[in-house]
Amino acid sequence: MIAEWLGKVGNFSLTLLIVLTYGLLVGAFIERIIAKVQGRIGIPYSQPFINILKNFFKRTAVSHGIMFYLGPVFRIAGGIGTLAFIPVIYGSETFSNFSTAGDLFLVIYFMFFGQLGMALGAGESGHPYSAIGIARGLSQMTAYEVPFALAVISIVIQYDTLSITEIVAAQQGGWENWTVFTNWVATLAAMLAFLGMTGYSPFDIFLAPQEIPIGPPTEFHSAYLSLLQTNRALFGATKLVLFMNLFFGGATGWGELMIKTFLIYMVAIVIGVAFPRFRVDQAIRFFFKIPTLIGILSIVYAQMILTS
Amino acid sequence: MIKSLSTEDTLENAGLTEEEQLLFSNARPKPYEPYPIKAVEDFANWARANSLWILAFGTGCGAIELRPLMTARFDANRFGVAGRPTPRQSSVFVIGGYASVKTLKRIIRSYEQMQGPKFVIALGICPVNGGMYFDSYNTINQFDQYIPVDLYITGCMPRPEVLVAGIMELQKMIKQGRCDGANRYIENFDWYKANQKKVIKKWDMPDYNW
Amino acid sequence: MFEKLQRDFGVTGITELKPGMTTLKVNKDSAERLIRQLRDRHGYTHLNFIACIDYIEDGIFTLVYMLHNYDTKHTLSVHADISRDNAEMESIHNLWAQAWTYQRELREMYGIRFPGSPRLDEDFCLEGWDQIPPMRREFDTKKFSEERFGHREGRSSEEPREHMKVNLYPNRGGDEQ
Numbered sequence: 001m002i003a004e005w006l007g008k009v010g011n012f013s014l015t016l017l018i019v020l021t022y023g024l025l026v027g028a029f030i031e032r033i034i035a036k037v038q039g040r041i042g043i044p045y046s047q048p049f050i051n052i053l054k055n056f057f058k059r060t061a062v063s064h065g066i067m068f069y070l071g072p073v074f075r076i077a078g079g080i081g082t083l084a085f086i087p088v089i090y091g092s093e094t095f096s097n098f099s100t101a102g103d104l105f106l107v108i109y110f111m112f113f114g115q116l117g118m119a120l121g122a123g124e125s126g127h128p129y130s131a132i133g134i135a136r137g138l139s140q141m142t143a144y145e146v147p148f149a150l151a152v153i154s155i156v157i158q159y160d161t162l163s164i165t166e167i168v169a170a171q172q173g174g175w176e177n178w179t180v181f182t183n184w185v186a187t188l189a190a191m192l193a194f195l196g197m198t199g200y201s202p203f204d205i206f207l208a209p210q211e212i213p214i215g216p217p218t219e220f221h222s223a224y225l226s227l228l229q230t231n232r233a234l235f236g237a238t239k240l241v242l243f244m245n246l247f248f249g250g251a252t253g254w255g256e257l258m259i260k261t262f263l264i265y266m267v268a269i270v271i272g273v274a275f276p277r278f279r280v281d282q283a284i285r286f287f288f289k290i291p292t293l294i295g296i297l298s299i300v301y302a303q304m305i306l307t308s
Numbered sequence: 309m310i311k312s313l314s315t316e317d318t319l320e321n322a323g324l325t326e327e328e329q330l331l332f333s334n335a336r337p338k339p340y341e342p343y344p345i346k347a348v349e350d351f352a353n354w355a356r357a358n359s360l361w362i363l364a365f366g367t368g369c370g371a372i373e374l375r376p377l378m379t380a381r382f383d384a385n386r387f388g389v390a391g392r393p394t395p396r397q398s399s400v401f402v403i404g405g406y407a408s409v410k411t412l413k414r415i416i417r418s419y420e421q422m423q424g425p426k427f428v429i430a431l432g433i434c435p436v437n438g439g440m441y442f443d444s445y446n447t448i449n450q451f452d453q454y455i456p457v458d459l460y461i462t463g464c465m466p467r468p469e470v471l472v473a474g475i476m477e478l479q480k481m482i483k484q485g486r487c488d489g490a491n492r493y494i495e496n497f498d499w500y501k502a503n504q505k506k507v508i509k510k511w512d513m514p515d516y517n518w
Numbered sequence: 519m520f521e522k523l524q525r526d527f528g529v530t531g532i533t534e535l536k537p538g539m540t541t542l543k544v545n546k547d548s549a550e551r552l553i554r555q556l557r558d559r560h561g562y563t564h565l566n567f568i569a570c571i572d573y574i575e576d577g578i579f580t581l582v583y584m585l586h587n588y589d590t591k592h593t594l595s596v597h598a599d600i601s602r603d604n605a606e607m608e609s610i611h612n613l614w615a616q617a618w619t620y621q622r623e624l625r626e627m628y629g630i631r632f633p634g635s636p637r638l639d640e641d642f643c644l645e646g647w648d649q650i651p652p653m654r655r656e657f658d659t660k661k662f663s664e665e666r667f668g669h670r671e672g673r674s675s676e677e678p679r680e681h682m683k684v685n686l687y688p689n690r691g692g693d694e695q
Binding site: 328409447 | 574644645646647648649652657659660662666668673
């Protein structure tokens with residue numbers, strides 16, 4: 001029993017390491033593509049790793065209290081916790097983490113938990129820009145969670161299960177079984193919510209340097225910032241894996257996972273580099289109108305047409 | 309907020325009012341030690357040199373050269389250089405050109421808020437000996453009496469290619485472990501503070517901005 | 519128009535500096551009324567700036583008000599003399615609201631007071647200044663700079679003409695003009 005759990009924890013650590021490295025590399029890769037579009041060379045591929053190491057090797061730090069310590073800890077706990085319950089490679093004993101029966105809702109809760117902990121930590125720092133950034137970020141998050149939750153409910157109705165492993169299992173056997181083709185309404189709502197989730201243009205008002213000096217992580221430095229940067233890569237990759245599992249058929253090998261997640265991310269980037277930034281009230285109004293409507297329609301679609 | 313109990317390492321924040329004394333810390337800063345194992349210190353220096361984050365605070369006319377540096381033609385990103393808007397997260401402070409007395413107070417405030425191994429690059433001839441404004445009543449003549457400088461890049465203004473060469477030189481110096489401006493500041497803290505207070509007459513901030 | 523002004527306000531010294539710009543002198547007591555009349559009746563609605571010339575030999579400050587007329591594209595510069603000790607002048611912030619900035623700067627740099635101007639005694643760009651106002655000609659800025667900011671050894675200056683003649687173009691005959 002103990003040995004089995006230790007084995008699982010060891011497997012999970014291996015998954016964590018691979019997903020983290022993949023997240024950092026994909027970030028660097030995307031930066032280089034954007035740089036090529038802008039006509040310059042861009043950062044070296046190892047730059048995200050060096051940034052994290054440099055912040056870790058800072059010799060001084062200033063703390064603002066207990067909650068300031070705990071903010072990044074909550075954030076990375078949210079990131080690791082989200083990954084722990086998503087099966088990464090379907091059909092593989094080693095890489096399917098701690099996925100159990102009702103893990104879809106647990107995953108969605110964990111995604112929100114990290115942001116809340118970060119908000120508390122940044123609020124403790126007392127910096128006014130942190131507070132403004134948190135207000136904007138959290139209100140935007142509330143807005144884009146609505147179409148995402150509706151899309152998730154729709155596919156739960158369609159597949160009649162709350163376990164991600166079974167959802168992936170139902171999509172195997174050919175590309176026409178993917179959710180994007182069987183329930184395209186829910187996929188559309190979820191991809192629109194995904195644009196807000198990445199924190200990339202056009203929904204990056206809460207942390208763009210031209211709007212507000214970095215937003216919530218304004219006061220975080222040294223080792224705290226290392227944790228936040230690690231979490232940013234890890235959480236980004238985790239969201240991509242979740243979307244791949246729910247809507248695009250899962251992956252049976254690491255190569256397939258990397259190609260699919262990269263292409264999903266490119267959708268957000270391609271839309272992002274073409275659009276300017278939305279203000280917060282424009283973003284919230286956007287999410288409450290069309291994507292929510294599509295989400296409600298997807299529930300109706302799943303109930304009436306797919307399960308009749 | 310750190311309040312020190314012993315009297316040797318407190319600073320008297322004479323410039324603050326009574327209510328403000330409670331809001332700011334009066335502890336004296338301490339120099340930091342390098343890592344005891346040399347291999348770790350070399351690796352740390354390599355990481356610090358390859359990821360220099362510049363504070364996006366254009367203090368004088370040098371700011372006009374920082375902007376093209378970040379764009380496509382000269383591209384500082386390939387050296388690992390990025391601009392950060394907050395002093396807490398940045399490690400390089402670029403003093404662009406002349407420093408008037410009013411700006412010097414803000415430079416000191418930002419410099420003391422930066423963390424850990426931090427480096428200062430002085431652009432232009434004005435921080436060296438006053439440059440074109442050597443006889444002005446409002447600009448200082450020798451910048452390293454107030455903040456320790458690691459690298460001087462002379463010119464009026466140096467072009468971005470020279471700035472890139474300066475960044476490469478700074479990277480070489482960091483990897484050799486020669487850039488200890490932050491520790492020099494703390495070890496000669498009283499001398500630097502006396503110089504600063506001689507010039508900045510309206511001192512309404514704490515003695516050390518933590 | 520100028521004859522009317524000469525009659526009503528005692529304006530003297532009307533000279534045309536270049537096509538489109540004229541200067542005139544007026545007594546400091548009637549300056550504000552003159553400027554108000556120029557703005558309301560003659561169309562000089564734009565205040566370019568308020569500057570000051572320090573005539574230390576005659577013991578006066580000359581305040582220069584530069585006004586512009588958008589219809590005739592003509593600039594008029596009104597000069598008013600005030601004494602150097604006890605420098606005071608009527609404020610014109612009721613005519614143009616932005617005049618308070620210029621008046622604040624003149625108070626800091628020359629020591630001229632404009633009673634009634636908003637925020638006159640706040641620091642404009644010199645914080646904690648404890649000497650005489652620095653743009654006055656009796657203030658020696660080079661001496662002040664050397665005393666307060668120090669002087670770094672090894673500084674040398676070169677006359678550009680000599681440098682070019684000797685170093686860059688030694689074989690030329692040297693065109694003396």
